[in-house]
Amino acid sequence: MTSETNNFARVLNSGRLVVTAECLPPRGADAVFVKDFSKKLPANLDAVVVADNPDAVRSSSFSTASLLKRQGRRNVIMAMTTRDRNRIALMSDALGAAALDIPAILCVAGNHQSISICPQAAAANDLDPVQLIHALKDMILHGAGLGGDKLTKKPGFLVGAVAQPYLRPMELNLLYIRKKISAGADFLLTQAVFDFEGFELWMEALRESGLDKRAAVIPCVMPIADLEKARELKRTGIYGPIPDAVLARIDGAADAAAEGVAIASEMAAKLKSMPEVRGIHILSGDVPEIVAAVIEQAGIGAGNPVRVP
Amino acid sequence: MIVASPKSITELKDIISAHRKVLFVGCGTCVSVCLAGGEREVGITSYAVRMARKLDRNPIEISQITIERQCDNEFLKELAEPVSKVEAVVSFACGAGVQAIAERFPEKPVYAGLNTQFLGVLEEQAVWNEKCLGCGDCVLAHFGGICPVxxxxxxxxxxxxxxxxxxxxxxxxxxxxxxxxIYKRLKAIGQLDRLEEIVMPKDWSTAWYGGARKVVRKEHQV
Known part of the structure; x- marks a missing residue:
């Protein structure tokens, strides 16, 4: 796959709203889990994004991506944390991923290992995500490997970065986004959005600085499974402020999980209406079935409006 | 300075359980300042260990000495005589001091009495914070004097x-x-533009990753 034959790049640049979903790899040596997971996801997703040990030690994002491709999934995006691999492993896995026709690599720092994963572990943190983005772009554009070695073949994947809409001060937020884009990020996947007003403020700031034109912004929605999860998100603040109305709705619902899907779907519909939004990413957790439900309720299936990038 | 903290009496007692005559050596530099391994702390610790061993019906004889700097060979000379009279030594210095004594007295068991923590700063009474990892290639100029490493x-x-x-x-x-x-500081000193620059991957070969490091300053050698 080269940059020209990259199907995800073509979809992203077509101007159509892209719809992607997360795959959390299994917690065991379980190829059947991945097969079932894939079957339960809608067939026409624009891409599946495989997470890289986000919350626990799970099967590798590399092998899960490969298994998903075997299931006939065309666009499988691989997340890579700078926490778990040093620059040697990052570059090596990126080349391997390119050989497997992975159309994009999402560069993330990863949750800190002391938060729920493995407090005793030493982290690599050899490169940071900006440096990884830059190094991957160097491979793609110049065929340059680590230390300037010439690659025998250039990879053709896109490079994705994570954006936190709720990071404040806004000036610092924009400085960091600009840096990720300057380093070579083609698209920005945001943290899950629950506070729409906060997201609008951020988008306005991106628009004013022209950053929304320099990388495709793909906000993320996440159905909350139950009140306990809602409270945890509010307490930790990892996805920014969780409005009290969200907690009240989950608390008052006869079926909390269904209400979580409804809240995420309403958010997806609102986000879709923003002209700068180039796609919607759905965090499915361990429940792939909710992806189809969100797509249907939010009306973000086939026939999405074409937008000019 | 190098900041250290004391090992628990239980752990220390366990480390020296086989010995009946031990020398506790304090260090008069960093670990004295951070209230972990100076003359006062060595005195209190040896008293506590003596008491604990007595309660265990396994009495121990502990002698004490505190020298100026355990990481400096010059000051280790004065340990020759007291070390010769004991079975083992517990050094209340940083890890460098412990190893310096062990090298100086190859025939004697030498144990660490402290946990060496970090290079840090005393920020309020009895509170120290880590500031420097000793990476060997200081980048503070880029970050307004605050080290992200x-x-x-x-x-x-x-x-x-x-x-x-x-x-x-x-x-x-x-x-x-x-x-x-870093953001606040760079803004305050009018250097926010530094945050626009992509900081390239750090060369970690100057840090510990290349193995234990050595500094040789030829101009000062005799």
Whole structure:
């Protein structure tokens, strides 16, 4: 796959709203889990994004991506944390991923290992995500490997970065986004959005600085499974402020999980209406079935409006 | 300075359980200042160990001495005589001091009485904070004098992680986010443009990753 034959790049640049979903790899040596997971996801997703040990030690994002491709999934995006691999492993896995026709690599720092994963572990943190983005772009554009070695073949994947809409001060937020884009990020996947007003403020700031034109912004929605999860998100603040109305709705619902899907779907519909939004990413957790439900309720299936990038 | 903290009496007692005549050696430099291994702490610790061993019906004889600097050969000379009279030595210095004594007295068991923590600063009474990792290639000039290599839990060199808040670090709420501090500081000194530059991957070969390091200053050699 080269940059020209990259199907995800073509979809992203077509101007159509892209719809992607997360795959959390299994917690065991379980190829059947991945097969079932894939079957339960809608067939026409624009891409599946495989997470890289986000919350626990799970099967590798590399092998899960490969298994998903075997299931006939065309666009499988691989997340890579700078926490778990040093620059040697990052570059090596990126080349391997390119050989497997992975159309994009999402560069993330990863949750800190002391938060729920493995407090005793030493982290690599050899490169940071900006440096990884830059190094991957160097491979793609110049065929340059680590230390300037010439690659025998250039990879053709896109490079994705994570954006936190709720990071404040806004000036610092924009400085960091600009840096990720300057380093070579083609698209920005945001943290899950629950506070729409906060997201609008951020988008306005991106628009004013022209950053929304320099990388495709793909906000993320996440159905909350139950009140306990809602409270945890509010307490930790990892996805920014969780409005009290969200907690009240989950608390008052006869079926909390269904209400979580409804809240995420309403958010997806609102986000879709923003002209700068180039796609919607759905965090499915361990429940792939909710992806189809969100797509249907939010009306973000086939026939999405074409937008000019 | 080098900041250290005392090992528990239980652990210390366990380490020297086989010995009946031991020398406790304090260090008069960093660990005295950080109230971990100076003359006063060595006195209190040896008293506690003596008491504990007595209660165990396994009495121990502990002698004490505190020297100026255990990491300096010049000061180790005065240990020759007291060391010759004991079965083992417990050094209340940083890890460098412990190893210096062990090298000086190859025939004697030498144990560490402290846990060496970090290079840090006393910021309020009895509170020390880590500031420097000793990476061998100081980058403080780029970051307004605040070290992200040491003070960002994810060692990010280009900006804050998604868990950063204006009040604290996501990993430990007792700690400020280094990137918020860097941002504020660069803004205050009119150098915010530094945050526009992509900081390239650090060369870690100057840090510990190349193995234990050595500094040779030829101009000072005789």
């Amino acid at each position: 040491t003070r960002c839990a994810k060692r990010l060199l280009n900006g804050p992680c998604g868990g950063s808040t204006e009040d604290h670090c996501e990993v430990n709420p007792d700690r400020p986010c280094a990137w918020q501090l």
